[in-house]
Amino acid sequence: MRLRPLSEELMINTISDAFGRPHKKNGSERLPFSIKHTLEKTRSSLSVQELKLLVAAMVD
16 A cells, blocks of 8 residues: 655645654653744745755755
C-alpha cells in the first residue's frame, strides 16, 4: 500500500508545529515564545516554494 503524499499546507504545518513541541526528553521544556513567534511570522511571509527551500536547507 502506497502512502499519499502530504498536501503542501499539511507538510508546512507539520514541520512548523514540530518547532512548538517539547524538545527535551522529559517534555517539560518548550521552545521560547520568541522562537515560535518568529517561526509563525516566517511561515506567513514566505511562499510555499520559499518555505520548501528553507526546510530542505534545514534538513541537509
